[in-house]
Amino acid sequence: MLEKFSEQDRDVVKFLREQASTLLTKTYDTDYNLLRWAQGYNHNADEALVHLTRHLKFRKYYDLDNIHERKSDPILEKYFPLGLVGPTGKDNKLLVVECAGRIDLQGILLAVQLNTFLTQRFRFQERMLSEINRMERENGSQSSVTYILDLEGLKLDSKLLNVVTGPYRILWASVYSNYPEWIDEMLVVNAPSFIAMLWKAIAPLLPERTRNKVKIFSGSSDWKAEVLKRCTPESVPVHWGGTKVDKNGDTKCREILNIPNDLIPKTLYWVPTPEAPKFSDLTKIVIVSGGNHVVTFRVPFSKDPISIAINRFCERTYSMAVYHSDDDGAIDLDLHQMNDWAPDFDYPGMPTVDRVIAPIPGGGIVKVKFGNEQAWFRSLPVYYRISFVNACDQPIAYECIAPTAA
Incomplete structure (x- = not known):
């Protein structure tokens, strides 16, 4: 299809395909899918690449290529x-x-x-x-x-x-x-x-x-x-x-x-369960306006798949991201130096306690960031519970390292 595009379209599409090649899947890698990112960011190739990369990581985290297989x-x-x-x-x-x-x-x-x-x-x-x-x-x-x-x-x-x-x-x-x-x-x-x-x-x-x-x-x-x-x-x-x-x-x-x-x-209507209890049973943090709160875990390496299980509750908009590294030294790394396995997005506050189970790349250091970046003045209470489970949803051992606020 590239031959039908303008020269500007072709240049940006080729740039995006080359730069995001390790994340693009066969299902998603079409000329028009990439063109939409170029159009959405006024053909600013670098800006489009930032947002495309974040989306491709989000696609992998949510397994969007196969989401049709999940029950409605x-x-x-x-x-x-x-x-x-x-x-x-x-x-x-x-x-x-x-x-x-x-x-x-x-x-x-x-x-x-x-x-x-x-x-x-x-x-x-x-x-x-x-x-x-x-x-x-x-x-x-x-x-x-x-x-x-x-x-x-x-x-x-x-x-x-x-x-x-x-x-x-x-x-x-x-x-x-x-x-x-x-x-x-x-x-x-x-x-x-x-x-x-x-x-x-x-x-x-x-x-x-x-x-x-x-x-x-x-x-x-x-x-x-x-x-x-x-x-x-x-x-x-x-x-x-x-x-x-x-x-x-x-x-x-x-x-x-x-x-x-x-x-x-x-x-x-939703009612609490052992898997998603009432919010008062979760850990409460208060994040200052413009700030964030990071919780760090050391997860043992395993040949079997490992998933992170997150309960979360908040009454207002908050952000969340999950970072991973197989290097134990990542405990001291800034978030931007790690792999943002689940990229940073805003989530709406809802009256139910959520439960998310998502695979992680493997053992190592995992950091979960909750943020209140949208607020100018108000602090934000966030409630959470985080654990790690195997393929049978059974808990595995892990170490929680002292959380930090920024």
Whole structure:
């Protein structure tokens, strides 16, 4: 495909491929995947490489190439569905519909742990990326998504603003920092009268390039005509302005789009377990604004796979990263001198105690960093419990070295 690119595109794509060759996998290494990183950072090759490298490490940490093999979470499948409709029929674009106005956002936070939430979203992102890559192979041109965010049914309550500007925003930031240029346009339809208040709170938190892709339409506007400017009628379900119905004649195509209508029953809300206890049973640290807290471990070497098991809880946005070295002298090394096995990302505060189990490269020195870099004034309480387990999820011996704050 490189022969179809501009000279500037070709130069940056070749640079990224050469510099990231040890991290690129066969699945992910396509010309258009690399081009998206060049476009997302205005063809600044060095800046694009920094973010691509971080993403490729994140891909390995989350095993994104194989995330489709993980089971879908039944609660999120039913109550927080995302709908991949199919090609738009125009300009090699893919149509996705999210009925966000019908989602019980507060119930999701109370029912689902963070890692489950992220895994479900990244499963969907990888499914979309796979379809985008297929369309690019078949049609020989770059593909991206026309995203309909339908707010029909959204009600204003006291918790909505906190959810939208907190966990929901961080989720989208995480998605966009790992999947640049995947959205061509986002059409926010059936926007309620209070959308101006929400947008005023959200817009400053979004990159300008992302903001410019968002078009907002009230329920009384002719937004269906706007949809059909971007899609052929037969590609769009009748409910959103097209002529498409599913095999049952459903105008919302619920055979492929699961549209939630109910609140999540409280019986499905998360409750503490031995694997993820209540937060008061975890170790508490308080991180000053702009600071971080590092916990260091010495893990014995083993021929068998070793995973790190992390419980974490925080009420506000925090960052986390995992660093590794097989050199015992790394105890005294700064973090930037070690391998950031799980690169530094922001995570949303949620009311559930999370549990993450992820493989590490092996024994040696492991450092886990929690950060409060976003805060200007407020300190941040973070609760955690960290251990190491074998392939059977059985604990193994390790040494915890005194944590440090910075």
